[in-house]
Amino acid sequence: MNRRMRTFIILGSITVITLSIVLFYSIATKKANHVPAVEPAVSIELPDAGESAWQPMEGEFMTDKKEPQVLWKRGPQTIYVQDLHLYYISDEAGEEVLHEWKKPLSAQAWLNGEHLLIGTQLIEEGSGKEGRRGDWMAVRIEPKPVVTTQEELFFGPQEVLTMTAAKEPRLFFVKAINGPGFSEHIFDPSSNKWVSLNRQFIDDAAMKKTEKAQGLHYFSDTQSFHGTSIYAFTDEIGGIVYIPEPNNDAWRYAGYELIDAKQVTFLEDSPQFIGRFRSQDGQEALTFINNGFSSLLPAEPRLWQKDWQALNPRTFTYASPGRLEVIQYKDGGAKKRNPPIYTQFSTQGAKLAAAKGSFMEFELNGETKYISWHDLIHAENSNPEAIWASAINNVTVKRENRPPHSFDWVSHDVLEWSFEEDNTNASIPAKVKQAVDEEHQDSDYSFAKTYRKFGSRWYVLVDRQFYEYKDNELVKIGELPIKVTVTTGEGFSSRGARDFARVADGWIVADTEGSRVLLLNDKLEIKTKLEVAAPYQLALEGEQLHIASTAYRYSTDMALRQMSAKPQPFQSTAGMKKTVFEHFHPQEWYQDRQSGLTWYYLNGYLYQYDEGKREYRSSYIGYNENAIAGVRIIPYEDEVIVLLDRRLERFDRQGRWLSSLAFPRSEPDGIYDRTTQGENSLIIDEATDVFYLVQGYRILGIDWKRNEVKTIFRQNYADIGELIKHGGYLYFMLRSNENDRYRLQEEGKNARTKMHTEIVKIDLRSLSVHRSLAEGYYDEMSIDAGADSQPAFVLMSYS
Numbered sequence: 111m112n113r114r115m116r117t118f119i120i121l122g123s124i125t126v127i128t129l130s131i132v133l134f135y136s137i138a139t140k141k142a143n144h145v146p147a148v149e150p151a152v153s154i155e156l157p158d159a160g161e162s163a164w165q166p167m168e169g170e171f172m173t174d175k176k177e178p179q180v181l182w183k184r185g186p187q188t189i190y191v192q193d194l195h196l197y198y199i200s201d202e203a204g205e206e207v208l209h210e211w212k213k214p215l216s217a218q219a220w221l222n223g224e225h226l227l228i229g230t231q232l233i234e235e236g237s238g239k240e241g242r243r244g245d246w247m248a249v250r251i252e253p254k255p256v257v258t259t260q261e262e263l264f265f266g267p268q269e270v271l272t273m274t275a276a277k278e279p280r281l282f283f284v285k286a287i288n289g290p291g292f293s294e295h296i297f298d299p300s301s302n303k304w305v306s307l308n309r310q311f312i313d314d315a316a317m318k319k320t321e322k323a324q325g326l327h328y329f330s331d332t333q334s335f336h337g338t339s340i341y342a343f344t345d346e347i348g349g350i351v352y353i354p355e356p357n358n359d360a361w362r363y364a365g366y367e368l369i370d371a372k373q374v375t376f377l378e379d380s381p382q383f384i385g386r387f388r389s390q391d392g393q394e395a396l397t398f399i400n401n402g403f404s405s406l407l408p409a410e411p412r413l414w415q416k417d418w419q420a421l422n423p424r425t426f427t428y429a430s431p432g433r434l435e436v437i438q439y440k441d442g443g444a445k446k447r448n449p450p451i452y453t454q455f456s457t458q459g460a461k462l463a464a465a466k467g468s469f470m471e472f473e474l475n476g477e478t479k480y481i482s483w484h485d486l487i488h489a490e491n492s493n494p495e496a497i498w499a500s501a502i503n504n505v506t507v508k509r510e511n512r513p514p515h516s517f518d519w520v521s522h523d524v525l526e527w528s529f530e531e532d533n534t535n536a537s538i539p540a541k542v543k544q545a546v547d548e549e550h551q552d553s554d555y556s557f558a559k560t561y562r563k564f565g566s567r568w569y570v571l572v573d574r575q576f577y578e579y580k581d582n583e584l585v586k587i588g589e590l591p592i593k594v595t596v597t598t599g600e601g602f603s604s605r606g607a608r609d610f611a612r613v614a615d616g617w618i619v620a621d622t623e624g625s626r627v628l629l630l631n632d633k634l635e636i637k638t639k640l641e642v643a644a645p646y647q648l649a650l651e652g653e654q655l656h657i658a659s660t661a662y663r664y665s666t667d668m669a670l671r672q673m674s675a676k677p678q679p680f681q682s683t684a685g686m687k688k689t690v691f692e693h694f695h696p697q698e699w700y701q702d703r704q705s706g707l708t709w710y711y712l713n714g715y716l717y718q719y720d721e722g723k724r725e726y727r728s729s730y731i732g733y734n735e736n737a738i739a740g741v742r743i744i745p746y747e748d749e750v751i752v753l754l755d756r757r758l759e760r761f762d763r764q765g766r767w768l769s770s771l772a773f774p775r776s777e778p779d780g781i782y783d784r785t786t787q788g789e790n791s792l793i794i795d796e797a798t799d800v801f802y803l804v805q806g807y808r809i810l811g812i813d814w815k816r817n818e819v820k821t822i823f824r825q826n827y828a829d830i831g832e833l834i835k836h837g838g839y840l841y842f843m844l845r846s847n848e849n850d851r852y853r854l855q856e857e858g859k860n861a862r863t864k865m866h867t868e869i870v871k872i873d874l875r876s877l878s879v880h881r882s883l884a885e886g887y888y889d890e891m892s893i894d895a896g897a898d899s900q901p902a903f904v905l906m907s908y909s
Contacts, residue, residue, distance in 0.1 A: 171218070191217070222277070229266055243268075244269070261304065265286035279300060296352060305360045374418065376419070396413070410450045412437065424441060429465070433457055435454045481498060496880075500883065501883055502883060524688065525687075527689070527713075532561060562611075591630075620648050625643050626641050640657075660730060660767065683725060727765070787831050843869060854887060866883055867888045
């Protein structure tokens with residue numbers, strides 16, 4: 111081999127060795143960096159200006175892919191998914207495992223600033239399986255990547271319709287498929303909490319499910335107001351309001367955007383945020399944001415001009431020099447936007463000295479006087495004399511343990527009776543009852559049901575809904591024009607028409623609660639009516655109609671023309687046994703030794719029983735609307751008066767009906783959980799023959815001899831106590847805020863010192879009102895005769 115050939119071989123070998131070394135070094139370097147230049151399949155934020163133009167792809171990826179899926183990259187730092195692991199790699203830390211998945215899952219990721227949100231699909235879309243469909247993980251990148259929270263939710267990334275982000279504060283907004291529609295949620299990386307949006311003023315059209323949109327979108331703007339922790343965002347649906355502290359709450363206002371907000375002081379509660387909203391048609395409205403007050407109020411510019419204080423979410427107050435101002439919205443619900451009403455009360459000559467809650471203290475003509483905002487706003491008579499209060503004098507305060515509660519039931523012997531399970535004229539087939547119950551199932555509300563069988567056909571009246579049972583189903587005939595009342599106790603029991611009858615061209619209906627009998631045509635329209643006191647039973651006899659009522663037994667022709675009116679006849683008690691009824695209220699039973707009649711009220715009926723003659727009669731008289739009230743049978747002079755909470759019936763001593771006097775309950779009514787502690791309290795003024803009765807939020811003066819009723823005192827949303835008569839005056843305790851009793855239960859005895867109790871005095875001649883004020887919450891009051899016959903008040907506080 112010549113020298114040239116040897117030289118060529120040597121040089122070629124050196125070249126091959128050199129190339130091999132270079133190739134080996136290149137491969138080793140790539141293995142050390144471990145991340146090839148791949149196109150990641152994720153949805154993340156575009157980089158801010160100044161970063162490299164790294165733009166990953168959008169969409170789903172699998173957690174078990176062998177190729178790295180890059181979620182975030184900044185210089186030598188990278189977060190990526192590969193082979194069921196979430197990795198972080200950097201020059202300083204090397205390679206770290208942030209999370210490991212147990213099995214392959216479909217995933218998506220979104221990046222908002224230094225926060226990475228990763229969702230994995232636990233139940234595949236369309237699989238039909240039930241359960242939590244998604245697992246959601248958050249990674250905080252700075253100062254060093256760390257998984258901050260992981261939570262399973264009812265939706266996964268496949269249910270995400272849109273993902274939107276806010277930059278200040280950093281938030282993720284998710285619209286996710288939820289049944290036939292969608293729900294909205296916020297993830298707040300600062301608290302690692304998911305918050306569901308509460309929907310307010312829902313516009314059905316705006317809230318229809320939107321199409322899926324890939325990628326991360328940003329709100330164009332974030333609003334905050336006057337340093338408050340309220341953040342507002344707007345999109346194609348309307349406004350979103352988010353309050354991070356203290357409870358991470360969020361609301362969706364479809365069709366509205368928040369344009370301003372401020373904090374309002376509540377006189378007796380914690381401050382609340384109120385917002386001014388603008389609808390898409392430019393109309394402005396108000397609502398409280400952060401405590402669930404969802405009623406929409408028409409905008410009132412004056413509320414933004416001064417520091418108004420709220421008595422409740424619909425009433426705003428301001429104490430100006432020389433006057434007290436009120437802006438009040440009447441409750442009409444979110445649908446009915448009642449305009450605000452502005453009123454003012456003159457305090458000229460008085461100087462405001464102090465304010466505590468809803469009470470204000472003034473100096474007036476050298477005296478200390480008080481005004482309660484509740485009294486000023488809710489009292490029916492708001493003239494100065496009836497509103498100003500003075501400190502109470504001549505008072506003794508006692509504190510004792512609360513006595514055990516006892517029911518004032520009394521037991522008496524009565525004629526044997528049976529409870530009316532169903533109002534019917536024949537045994538009701540099970541299939542008829544089942545059909546009615548399927549349509550009107552009793553629960554907390556019990557319907558008034560009247561069944562009647564005519565020939566082989568069944569009819570039923572449920573409240574006002576009129577049906578025929580036909581071909582094995584309930585067929586609606588229509589709605590009857592009758593009155594329905596409701597007895598309210600722990601539940602609700604309705605009372606309606608107790609009888610109806612079929613006639614040739616229509617119907618005859620005993621409108622019991624409306625105290626009338628109606629003749630209706632086949633279209634259920636009124637042709638004729640006859641005023642009758644609580645008719646409850648009808649009987650057809652040839653061409654005559656017989657009507658049983660509280661008053662008489664009436665007979666009419668078929669056009670309801672009255673032919674006769676006679677007292678209900680007595681019936682023999684022969685063969686009837688006696689039994690003991692143990693749950694009479696004290697005045698529901700009365701024995702008149704002069705006439706020999708025993709009167710008692712039992713389950714809606716008034717009984718008159720003459721033991722000596724062995725005869726009795728009964729008539730339906732009805733029920734109280736407030737179940738806490740008892741029916742009273744009151745002997746008075748040569749009459750017996752039966753008093754319900756909404757009606758009075760007069761009888762002579764022999765049991766003959768004389769007249770009725772109705773005083774229907776009024777709205778708003780202190781009933782159910784608003785029942786006043788003095789409900790049904792009664793004082794009889796024998797000097798004037800007037801009954802004074804507490805009915806809800808008012809005190810009635812019932813002049814039964816003149817057949818007149820007047821309201822002598824009314825204060826809505828106040829707690830009126832038991833009536834006491836002393837001299838020519840009527841006294842009672844008043845808590846101007848009816849919720850004080852509930853505050854007492856929630857806050858305990860310490861709440862007593864924060865409250866006030868009023869003593870109201872009414873002059874029974876002039877009906878003028880005077881108020882006195884005692885600091886503290888008191889449970890009962892009694893009055894003793896003090897010096898110079900002046901009343902000495904004893905206020906009792908129970909522990």
